[in-house]
Amino acid sequence: xxxxxxxxxxxxxxxxxxxxxxxxxxxxxxxxxxxxxxxxxxxxxxxxxxxxxxxxxxxxxxxxxxxxxxxxxxxxxxxxxxxxxxxxxxxxxxxxxxxxxxxxxxxxxxxxxxxxxxxxxxxxxxxxxxxxxxxxxxxxxxxxxxxxxxxxxxxxxxxxxxxxxxxxxxxxxxxxxxxxxxxxxxxxxxxxxxxxxxxxxxxxxxxxxxxxxxxxxxxxxxxxxxxxxxxxxxxxxxxxxxxxxxxxxxxxxxxxxxxxxxxxxxxxxxxxxxxxxxxxxxxxxxxxxxxxxxxxxxxxxxxxxxxxxxxxxxxxxxxxxxxxxxxxxxxxxxxxxxxxxxxxxxxxxxxxxxxxxxxxxxxxxxxxxxxxxxxxxxxxxxxxxxxxxxxxxxxxxxxxxxxxxxxxxxxxxxxxxxxxxxxxxxxxxxxxxxxxxxxxxxxxxxxxxxxxxxxxxxxxxxxxxxxxxxxxxxxxxxxxxxxxxxxxxxxxxxxxxxxxxxxxxxxxxxxxxxxxxxxxxxxxxxxxxxxxxxxxxxxxxxxxxxxxxxxxxxxxxxxxxxxx
Amino acid sequence: xxxxxxxxxxxxxxxxxxxxxxxxxxxxxxxxxxxxxxxxxxxxxxxxxxxxxxxxxxxxxxxxxxxxxxxxxxxxxxxxxxxxxxxxxxxxxxxxxxxxxxxxxxxxxxxxxxxxxxxxxxxxxxxxxxxxxxxxxxxxxxxxxxxxxxxxxxxxxxxxxxxxxxxxxxxx
Numbered sequence: 099x100x101x102x103x104x105x106x107x108x109x110x111x112x113x114x115x116x117x118x119x120x121x122x123x124x125x126x127x128x129x130x131x132x133x134x135x136x137x138x139x140x141x142x143x144x145x146x147x148x149x150x151x152x153x154x155x156x157x158x159x160x161x162x163x164x165x166x167x168x169x170x171x172x173x174x175x176x177x178x179x180x181x182x183x184x185x186x187x188x189x190x191x192x193x194x195x196x197x198x199x200x201x202x203x204x205x206x207x208x209x210x211x212x213x214x215x216x217x218x219x220x221x222x223x224x225x226x227x228x229x230x231x232x233x234x235x236x237x238x239x240x241x242x243x244x245x246x247x248x249x250x251x252x253x254x255x256x257x258x259x260x261x262x263x264x265x266x267x268x269x270x271x272x273x274x275x276x277x278x279x280x281x282x283x284x285x286x287x288x289x290x291x292x293x294x295x296x297x298x299x300x301x302x303x304x305x306x307x308x309x310x311x312x313x314x315x316x317x318x319x320x321x322x323x324x325x326x327x328x329x330x331x332x333x334x335x336x337x338x339x340x341x342x343x344x345x346x347x348x349x350x351x352x353x354x355x356x357x358x359x360x361x362x363x364x365x366x367x368x369x370x371x372x373x374x375x376x377x378x379x380x381x382x383x384x385x386x387x388x389x390x391x392x393x394x395x396x397x398x399x400x401x402x403x404x405x406x407x408x409x410x411x412x413x414x415x416x417x418x419x420x421x422x423x424x425x426x427x428x429x430x431x432x433x434x435x436x437x438x439x440x441x442x443x444x445x446x447x448x449x450x451x452x453x454x455x456x457x458x459x460x461x462x463x464x465x466x467x468x469x470x471x472x473x474x475x476x477x478x479x480x481x482x483x484x485x486x487x488x489x490x491x492x493x494x495x496x497x498x499x500x501x502x503x504x505x506x507x508x509x510x511x512x513x514x515x516x517x518x519x520x521x522x523x524x525x526x527x528x529x530x531x532x533x534x535x536x537x538x539x540x541x542x543x544x545x546x547x548x549x550x551x552x553x554x555x556x557x558x559x560x561x562x563x564x565x566x567x568x569x570x571x572x573x574x575x576x577x578x579x580x581x582x583x584x585x586x587x588x589x590x591x592x593x594x595x596x597x598x599x600x601x602x603x604x605x606x607x608x609x610x611x612x613x614x615x616x617x618x619x620x621x622x623x624x625x626x627x628x629x630x631x632x633x634x635x636x637x638x639x640x641x642x643x644x645x646x647x648x649x650x651x652x653x654x655x656x657x658x659x660x661x662x
Numbered sequence: 663x664x665x666x667x668x669x670x671x672x673x674x675x676x677x678x679x680x681x682x683x684x685x686x687x688x689x690x691x692x693x694x695x696x697x698x699x700x701x702x703x704x705x706x707x708x709x710x711x712x713x714x715x716x717x718x719x720x721x722x723x724x725x726x727x728x729x730x731x732x733x734x735x736x737x738x739x740x741x742x743x744x745x746x747x748x749x750x751x752x753x754x755x756x757x758x759x760x761x762x763x764x765x766x767x768x769x770x771x772x773x774x775x776x777x778x779x780x781x782x783x784x785x786x787x788x789x790x791x792x793x794x795x796x797x798x799x800x801x802x803x804x805x806x807x808x809x810x811x812x813x814x815x816x817x818x819x820x821x822x823x824x825x826x827x828x829x830x831x832x833x834x
Contacts, residue, residue, distance in 0.1 A: 385785035469776035540773035547812035556800035655784030
């Protein structure tokens with residue numbers, strides 16, 4: 099029996115979530131290509147945008163990919179992970195549809211506000227505020243309402259996962275939480291703790307301000323609330339990737355996970371440390387004392403630990419799988435892996451690229467060297483390796499395996515699918531390395547004209563030239579969009595194919611880890627304890643600095659809106 | 663809980679790496695003296711920094727022997743001074759920048775250097791740097807600030823000490 103036969107209601111929910119995610123992915127990806135070509139000045143005259151609309155495209159790219167694609171995919175994937183690992187339907191499909199509806203309406207509102215940037219004069223016009231929407235740049239209220247509904251919708255889905263777990267717990271009072279459900283619940287604990295920040299920013303400050311009910315807001319306070327949410331959100335993107343690397347990648351490799359308890363330790367560390375780190379995005383912000391930045395820096399460095407542990411466990415599990423398949427030697431086992439299977443290749447390449455992203459993240463986290471790369475194109479170079487590959491490529495790879503189980507239809511265009519992860523990998527290698535090097539030379543991010551009036555000669559590249567960097571970015575962006583459309587062709591082909599033409603060959607079974615949950619202490623499953631400690635750490639890191647920002651008046655020093 | 667011997671080694675190595683990173687940053691702050699932009703610049707009116715006595719006349723001020731203060735107001739889409747008139751300081755000087763915005767959030771990045779700060783309405787970004795070499799620097803606003811953000815650039819000219827005209831600057 100496949101998943102769709104066991105849980106038809108949940109499968110439908112996942113399909114709709116993935117459907118919206120993939121549409122956002124397609125549109126956001128095309129925007130990415132427009133941006134890549136515009137800012138590198140390739141075929142600029144032929145592009146349908148001007149310098150101002152570059153920022154419309156940039157806002158759309160960020161919002162549709164970093165917020166919409168991710169959130170829909172994650173919420174859908176977690177419906178599957180919860181029902182599959184608890185082996186029961188959701189607490190309420192209807193409540194989950196309410197969550198989906200909220201996210202969908204939110205997305206439609208925000209997307210309409212953003213897309214109106216292409217046709218000035220429409221009522222929703224002006225939302226070119228990028229996905230960080232720093233006040234006092236002001237978007238149409240629809241943009242902020244949309245963002246709020248998207249977050250609230252995800253909260254409702256989170257509630258469904260927890261309620262489903264509670265029902266399961268009533269039937270299984272002594273059992274350990276199944277690993278995938280443990281990962282879903284810990285990810286959402288982190289998400290609840292952290293998304294409160296952006297919810298307060300948007301609902302308490304930006305919505306009333308954009309409607310004119312309050313005249314001014316404090317730009318530093320709202321920005322700090324954004325980053326209170328803005329770093330944990332990257333773990334909200336990443337942890338579903340970790341879920342796939344821990345629970346699926348070993349299986350794709352032909353083996354099983356090494357250690358269930360260590361996977362739980364890693365997720366607990368993320369619950370504790372993901373939020374009290376947001377000031378590392380504000381290292382060079384005025385108005386925040388150096389000590390708070392230092393605390394955020396040490397917490398951020400500690401966050402390396404769960405990722406380094408993950409690297410070990412996942413590589414060890416994959417090696418185990420390879421040896422099960424007959425691989426041998428120190429590195430010779432790598433040849434025994436199923437590199438032609440898109441689900442394996444995509445997940446493994448995503449993990450490999452995340453390692454590179456981790457290293458550039460260490461530079462970002464280095465408080466004083468951050469001066470050199472802050473807000474240069476280094477930073478998007480970094481996060482295209484993390485959210486743009488560790489998450490996105492894993493999501494695509496998992497889809498190759500999961501969508502047949504959600505639709506009951508075998509994967510179509512298998513050959514296209516099996517080369518797609520490599521096209522993405524090569525494209526991202528070209529684009530991201532060039533972005534990192536451009537950042538070291540001082541090329542700014544978020545700009546239609548990177549070199550400005552100074553010309554390329556104002557930028558000292560470590561080696562090579564600005565022209566070469568531009569070429570690699572343009573070429574990489576093109577390959578990435580090619581890979582994106584290869585993925586979409588496979589998905590559409592699979593989705594639209596007639597059911598029952600051929601038998602489903604996918605095996606949805608996930609083998610038990612070598613070292614099972616019972617080998618770990620029970621305290622790991624004490625979610626209330628970890629939530630409590632996480633909240634205390636957040637209060638320690640944020641209590642005093644946020645307190646001092648509101649002490650001079652919650653709206654002071656206040657800035658009036660600047661519509662864009 | 664069973665942890666494999668290799669995994670224990672990896673765990674210890676990871677913790678050492680983390681401790682090493684934190685140590686380099688502590689050294690940077692204490693040993694090499696890299697100060698972070700912080701709250702020492704104080705606050706100004708978020709829409710009119712020139713209401714504050716410090717910013718009433720932005721420009722370069724001499725504060726001591728080889729020491730200068732530079733007050734810069736950032737706005738959509740220029741730096742004053744910096745965009746129209748370049749910021750001119752002599753070679754070998756120690757310069758403290760005070761930068762404030764009169765509208766939205768901007769950035770002030772002297773390209774290729776670690777002179778880089780956010781400029782947030784209501785807050786004064788203050789940081790001190792040394793200019794050892796006579797040359798010209800490109801300044802970019804590196805935070806999106808509106809439709810013509812990409813036009814918001816400036817220049818810092820570090821001139822040989824003998825070419826620097828003291829009458830260009832006011833006494834603090």
